[in-house]
Amino acid sequence: xxxxxxxxxxxxxxxxxxxxxxxxxxxxxxxxxxxxxxxxxxxxxxxxxxxxxxxxxxxxxxxxxxxxxxxxxxxxxxxxxxxxxxxxxxxxxxxxxxxxxxxxxxxxxxxxxxxxxxxxxxxxxxxxxxxxxxxxxxxxxxxxxxxxxxxxxxxxxxxxxxxxxxxxxxxxxxxxxxx
Numbered sequence: 001x002x003x004x005x006x007x008x009x010x011x012x013x014x015x016x017x018x019x020x021x022x023x024x025x026x027x028x029x030x031x032x033x034x035x036x037x038x039x040x041x042x043x044x045x046x047x048x049x050x051x052x053x054x055x056x057x058x059x060x061x062x063x064x065x066x067x068x069x070x071x072x073x074x075x076x077x078x079x080x081x082x083x084x085x086x087x088x089x090x091x092x093x094x095x096x097x098x099x100x101x102x103x104x105x106x107x108x109x110x111x112x113x114x115x116x117x118x119x120x121x122x123x124x125x126x127x128x129x130x131x132x133x134x135x136x137x138x139x140x141x142x143x144x145x146x147x148x149x150x151x152x153x154x155x156x157x158x159x160x161x162x163x164x165x166x167x168x169x170x171x172x173x174x175x176x177x178x179x
Contacts, residue, residue, distance in 0.1 A: 005058040007126040008066070012038050015049040015070055018108070018117035020081055022072040024049055026119070030059035030066045040073075056126055064088050068119050070108060082108025082116040091123045098125040 012026045023040035036055040043049055049070075059066065065088055070081045084106040091102050103122045110116045 004061045006061065008057045008059050009054065009124050009126040010036070010057055010066075011054045011122040012051045012068070013103070013120040013122060014051065015041075015082075015108070015117055015119050017047050018043070018049060018070060018081055020049070020070075020072060022074060022079075024070050024072045024081060026051060027069045027071060028055060028057060028066065029069075030057055031063035032058070032060055034058060059088070066123075068106070068108075068121065070117070070119065080111055082110055082119070084108050084119055092125070099127055100124060 008030065010028055012028065015024070015026070018024065020043055023042050025040045026038045027035050028037075029035035034057070036057050038051040038053045041049040041051050057066075065085045068084045068086070070083075071078045072081060073079075086104070086106055091104065092098055096102050101122055101124045103120070105118050105120045107115055108117045108119055
């Protein structure tokens, strides 16, 4: 952990109601080029994807949000399925202590701004200080999680390169209109 960063312990739990036909994975980043990537998960017909993977992610002190991107491999590249950008103020400096575990659910939006499922995750500020240039997996160290190529890539939107994403909104804010 650097002087100007804090380490977040993030557990990507699951996604639901995603319109997906391929195996999907989640890329998590905190306003930096460093990112963590889950293994792929397959929809077994229940519209529920389960990852249950824990990461340590360095978040710069100036960062105001973390981003969860659900993606899938498609032919030669990747295809974004849904994005949620979560304000750091939603899980830092609130009623829950920073090192207290918070389980959150946010709606995902596709690149055209349409709803595409919900992502469930847990977050807390990690108690230990360790370098997390690579993501750490909470499962036995048989197969370490390696950041997937393309984490820093931009996608084509309407023929132009874009970094724009829809801002994540907690799912409970508009409860009656859930997907």
